[in-house]
Amino acid sequence: MPNDMQTSGIADHRLTPSDYADNFTDLHAPLTDHEALVAADRCYFCHDAPCMDACPTSIDIPLFIRQISTGTADAAANTIFSQNILGGMCARVCPTETLCEEVCVRETAEGKPVLIGQLQRYATDGMMGRAHPFKRAADTGNRIAVVGAGPAGLACAHRLSMNGHAVTVFDARAKGGGLNEFGIAAYKAVDGFAQTEVEWLLSIGGIEVKYDSPLGSGLSIDDLKADYEAVFLGIGLGGVNALRADGEDKDNVVDAVDFIEGLRQASDMGTVAVGRHVVVIGGGMTAVDAAVQSKLLGADEVTMVYRRGKERMSASEFEQELATSKGVRIIYNAAPVRLTGNGAAQAVEFAHTHTVDGKLENTGETFTVTADQVFKAIGQTLDGAPDGLELTGGKIKVNEVGQTSDPAIWAGGDCASGGDDLTVTAVAEGRDAAEAINNKLTAEG
Amino acid sequence: MADLTTNFIGIKSPNPFWLASAPPTDKEYNVRRAFEAGWGGVVWKTLGEEGPPVVNVNGPRYGAIYGGDRRLIGLNNIELITDRPLQQNLREIKAVKRDYPNHAVVVSLMVPCEEDAWKAILGPVEETGADGIELNFGCPHGMAERGMGGAVGQVPEYIEMVTRWCKQNTRMPVIVKLTPNITDIRKPAEAAYRGGGDAVSLINTINSITSVNLDTFAPEPTIDGWGAHGGYCGPAVKPIALNMVAEIARNPETANLPISGIGGVSNWRDAAEFMALGAGNVQVCTAAMTYGFKIVQEMISGLSQYMDEHEMTSTSEIVGRAVPNAKNWQDLNLNYIAKAKIDQDLCIKCGRCFAACEDTSHQAISMSEDRVFEVMDDECVACNLCALVCPVENCISLDAQAPGTIDERTGKVVEKEYANWTTHPNNPIGEMFELTTPDE
Ligand SMILES: Cc1cc2nc3c(=O)[nH]c(=O)nc-3n(C[C@H](O)[C@H](O)[C@H](O)COP(=O)(O)OP(=O)(O)OC[C@H]3O[C@@H](n4cnc5c(N)ncnc54)[C@H](O)[C@@H]3O)c2cc1C
Numbered sequence: 001m002p003n004d005m006q007t008s009g010i011a012d013h014r015l016t017p018s019d020y021a022d023n024f025t026d027l028h029a030p031l032t033d034h035e036a037l038v039a040a041d042r043c044y045f046c047h048d049a050p051c052m053d054a055c056p057t058s059i060d061i062p063l064f065i066r067q068i069s070t071g072t073a074d075a076a077a078n079t080i081f082s083q084n085i086l087g088g089m090c091a092r093v094c095p096t097e098t099l100c101e102e103v104c105v106r107e108t109a110e111g112k113p114v115l116i117g118q119l120q121r122y123a124t125d126g127m128m129g130r131a132h133p134f135k136r137a138a139d140t141g142n143r144i145a146v147v148g149a150g151p152a153g154l155a156c157a158h159r160l161s162m163n164g165h166a167v168t169v170f171d172a173r174a175k176g177g178g179l180n181e182f183g184i185a186a187y188k189a190v191d192g193f194a195q196t197e198v199e200w201l202l203s204i205g206g207i208e209v210k211y212d213s214p215l216g217s218g219l220s221i222d223d224l225k226a227d228y229e230a231v232f233l234g235i236g237l238g239g240v241n242a243l244r245a246d247g248e249d250k251d252n253v254v255d256a257v258d259f260i261e262g263l264r265q266a267s268d269m270g271t272v273a274v275g276r277h278v279v280v281i282g283g284g285m286t287a288v289d290a291a292v293q294s295k296l297l298g299a300d301e302v303t304m305v306y307r308r309g310k311e312r313m314s315a316s317e318f319e320q321e322l323a324t325s326k327g328v329r330i331i332y333n334a335a336p337v338r339l340t341g342n343g344a345a346q347a348v349e350f351a352h353t354h355t356v357d358g359k360l361e362n363t364g365e366t367f368t369v370t371a372d373q374v375f376k377a378i379g380q381t382l383d384g385a386p387d388g389l390e391l392t393g394g395k396i397k398v399n400e401v402g403q404t405s406d407p408a409i410w411a412g413g414d415c416a417s418g419g420d421d422l423t424v425t426a427v428a429e430g431r432d433a434a435e436a437i438n439n440k441l442t443a444e445g
Numbered sequence: 446m447a448d449l450t451t452n453f454i455g456i457k458s459p460n461p462f463w464l465a466s467a468p469p470t471d472k473e474y475n476v477r478r479a480f481e482a483g484w485g486g487v488v489w490k491t492l493g494e495e496g497p498p499v500v501n502v503n504g505p506r507y508g509a510i511y512g513g514d515r516r517l518i519g520l521n522n523i524e525l526i527t528d529r530p531l532q533q534n535l536r537e538i539k540a541v542k543r544d545y546p547n548h549a550v551v552v553s554l555m556v557p558c559e560e561d562a563w564k565a566i567l568g569p570v571e572e573t574g575a576d577g578i579e580l581n582f583g584c585p586h587g588m589a590e591r592g593m594g595g596a597v598g599q600v601p602e603y604i605e606m607v608t609r610w611c612k613q614n615t616r617m618p619v620i621v622k623l624t625p626n627i628t629d630i631r632k633p634a635e636a637a638y639r640g641g642g643d644a645v646s647l648i649n650t651i652n653s654i655t656s657v658n659l660d661t662f663a664p665e666p667t668i669d670g671w672g673a674h675g676g677y678c679g680p681a682v683k684p685i686a687l688n689m690v691a692e693i694a695r696n697p698e699t700a701n702l703p704i705s706g707i708g709g710v711s712n713w714r715d716a717a718e719f720m721a722l723g724a725g726n727v728q729v730c731t732a733a734m735t736y737g738f739k740i741v742q743e744m745i746s747g748l749s750q751y752m753d754e755h756e757m758t759s760t761s762e763i764v765g766r767a768v769p770n771a772k773n774w775q776d777l778n779l780n781y782i783a784k785a786k787i788d789q790d791l792c793i794k795c796g797r798c799f800a801a802c803e804d805t806s807h808q809a810i811s812m813s814e815d816r817v818f819e820v821m822d823d824e825c826v827a828c829n830l831c832a833l834v835c836p837v838e839n840c841i842s843l844d845a846q847a848p849g850t851i852d853e854r855t856g857k858v859v860e861k862e863y864a865n866w867t868t869h870p871n872n873p874i875g876e877m878f879e880l881t882t883p884d885e
């Protein structure tokens with residue numbers, strides 16, 4: 001008897017190959033030419049457009065949409081890439097409902113924003129696999145080290161290379177892209193898009209990437225400072241927060257990011273095992289992605305439990321609706337007390353919570369949810385930052401141009417202070433740090 | 446990124462996109478911001494003679510025609526020439542030109558039809574360092590009633606005379622701006638050419654009333670209960686302007702007369718179309734007034750992408766490329782036979798093609814009970830109406846029939862040879878064509 005959704009415990013191949021194919025297809029199918037024209041036609045070409053302000057990379061949205069509507073998608077792509085070299089991935093993963101599309105005047109007027117994200121994808125998709133649109137400036141002779149090949153590091157390396165500097169990127173893993181490759185939900189970046197984009201980005205030249213080269217073991221920050229004119233850190237958040245609930249160390253209680261990484265790297269979704277009863281603890285994008293993808297892998301019951309109310313959840317309304325539409329049950333205002341089970345977790349006991357004088361407290365009432373598999377998704381933490389750098393709020397402290405307390409070291413993306421933990425924010429910070437490094441080196445002559 | 450530098454009658458500009466003489470170019474503040482936004486040149490809002498400036502209405506001066514979703518497709522205005530003092534305009538023109546030596550600054554002029562009046566204004570304009578002048582023979586309202594603008598533009602003899610006065614009294618290049626409110630646009634263009642004009646620009650606005658208020662029974666825009674006709678411009682006038690530009694470019698008498706194309710230019714493609722039909726550059730008013738100066742960025746990137754794709758290195762390579770293919774009806778090949786074809790995979794079964802053909806055309810589309818629409822080749826005259834009313838792009842195509850095949854409608858073999866109306870057996874005067882042509 002092959003496995004199905006009711007097979008108890010943790011099992012693979014719960015669904016048929018065609019179910020997996022359907023479940024993990026593109027969240028939004030690419031716009032056809034006609035759809036793109038209709039969508040573009042709705043843009044009012046606002047003056048000093050609010051969407052541009054809401055985009056962390058300040059893409060000239062009205063301009064690129066007008067370029068689409070006049071049949072010049074390549075020019076539109078250029079407009080996007082000149083601000084955001086990972087505009088292709090951002091078009092897929094940005095929570096546009098809380099960024100550009102949230103402030104679209106059409107959203108205000110009709111509750112239906114211009115489909116900015118999907119139009120951005122329409123424009124940028126055409127450029128992938130084609131000749132790189134930007135040329136490098138004349139070689140400056142400067143050498144710069146970038147640690148981390150995630151969105152922040154890649155955006156930084158690309159802009160530095162454009163400015164004529166020679167860049168070496170060091171990444172701990174065997175592949176580039178950071179969470180684009182290992183974290184983002186599979187249905188947001190289908191067909192290996194993360195690697196396609198990395199390859200295309202690097203085709204500007206002037207960037208050498210050293211994979212399997214973690215900073216820390218054998219490669220010290222002092223070595224980098226000695227060998228390079230400047231160092232940029234884009235190492236993301238490598239650690240995870242603990243639940244601080246009894247039984248957390250039981251079998252089948254895993255970090256959501258590890259589970260997601262496993263499924264992102266699987267060539268056949270059928271081989272990814274998932275519980276019949278899955279409990280996800282947390283309220284961010286990671287929690288939603290773990291819950292939704294568990295369901296798509298064939299879990300029978302998926303329950304996502306968040307300790308505060310719906311309005312406090314960092315996953316957007318759209319993400320929450322996506323989860324419930326896939327059959328995920330979301331329980332608000334409940335915190336884990338203990339995980340029970342003999343060896344492996346079998347259930348999680350939760351306490352209801354409420355806020356008293358601004359503090360979250362248990363009401364004393366508890367309930368239990370059956371669980372073969374528990375995913376922890378209550379936030380990532382900084383891990384492996386070089387000693388001696390000043391931290392703030394658990395992140396590397398940087399000024400407005402990304403410089404750390406050590407003037408030869410810059411940082412950006414999730415590992416650095418300031419900004420939301422989003423792909424697009426990482427890109428903006430990487431790019432801006434590159435410009436700051438360029439300014440400093442140019443001024444020094 | 447292609448080099449868009451354009452040389453129009455010796456006036457250089459970073460790109461062929463100029464702002465037309467109108468409110469966007471009425472003052473230094475606007476023009477500086479326009480140049481910063483990327484416009485290649487401006488034709489300054491029309492100046493009048495020294496003395497108290499004209500006075501505009503103080504109620505609404507525009508009317509609009511909308512497409513779906515309130516997209517502005519036509520604009521009508523009853524504005525006059527500049528209502529600011531001449532000296533102030535001249536001072537500002539001088540200051541702008543000094544700071545933007547590489548941008549085109551042309552000054553539009555309209556003074557009474559007397560040589561002294563023109564002589565008097567040419568010197569001070571020359572003094573500003575402006576690159577050229579444009580004679581406004583087009584404004585259809587207000588000024589025409591005073592014997593200027595459109596009133597001059599409708600009399601070729603006056604155009605020739607004033608153009609000659611200007612050429613004799615200034616070293617600046619002279620562009621003659623034409624009114625479309627005339628039956629044959631070639632006549633004023635020929636007059637400008639005879640008068641020594643360096644170029645013509647067209648079109649100015651078209652006489653129009655945008656709408657009538659059915660409660661007050663007054664034309665819109667209504668000023669205290671009354672309305673007057675105004676000048677129509679914007680995307681809606683582009684087809685009229687394109688034809689007029691082509692008429693001049695095709696006319697052997699004016700074939701060498703440079704043209705600045707105006708009328709509904711809203712994006713790079715409109716601009717390229719004007720240029721292909723013979724315009725050396727384009728001027729824009731309504732699109733800037735609707736969306737702001739920033740739209741020029743799309744024009745620049747779009748034209749540049751187009752030129753790169755077609756491996757063109759100069760905008761002059763576009764100019765006039767479509768002129769040899771713009772013909773008279775009688776030159777068209779009557780042996781070319783096409784048939785409409787409906788792509789059943791793309792068809793969404795709305796039935797609009799059927800309604801159009803069945804009710805108003807040639808009854809050449811069949812409709813089955815389960816809403817399958819098909820073209821009947823034995824009825825189709827290839828008029829194209831079905832394809833144009835179809836909401837789905839490329840769903841209905843017009844396919845040429847190969848020579849040698851049978852046209853099911855006529856039962857005749859599709860001929861390979863070109864043959865037009867002048868030689869068609871049905872043409873009662875066909876023989877005359879043949880007889881007279883060699884003698885001419
Ligand atoms: C499950 C999940 C889903 C998400 N979904 C979205 C989404 O839909 N939309 C969105 O905008 N954001 C989303 N995010 C957030 C987004 O992925 C991050 O904000 C973004 O990837 C941050 O980019 P970064 O370059 O700072 O770090 P990362 O992407 O984490 O990249 C860091 C890189 O540094 C490398 N590295 C780490 N330590 C070292 C070391 N010591 N030496 C060398 N290399 C090192 C890593 O291998 C990695 O390649 C999601 C995050 C997660 C976890």
Ligand SMILES: Cc1cc2nc3c(=O)[nH]c(=O)nc-3n(C[C@H](O)[C@H](O)[C@H](O)COP(=O)(O)O)c2cc1C
Nearest residue numbers: 465466467491522648649678679708709729730731
């Ligand atoms: C409000 C308004 C005022 C105008 N004033 C002038 C003018 O003073 N002189 C002139 O030559 N043309 C004037 N025009 C005509 C424009 O220069 C231009 O020829 C016309 O609007 C067509 O171009 P468009 O379709 O891009 O608007 C005016 C047009 C408008 C809308």
Ligand code: SF4
Nearest residue numbers: 503504505506507734
């Ligand atoms: S556009 Fe400016 S001047 Fe004209 S009516 Fe509106 S506010 Fe007044």
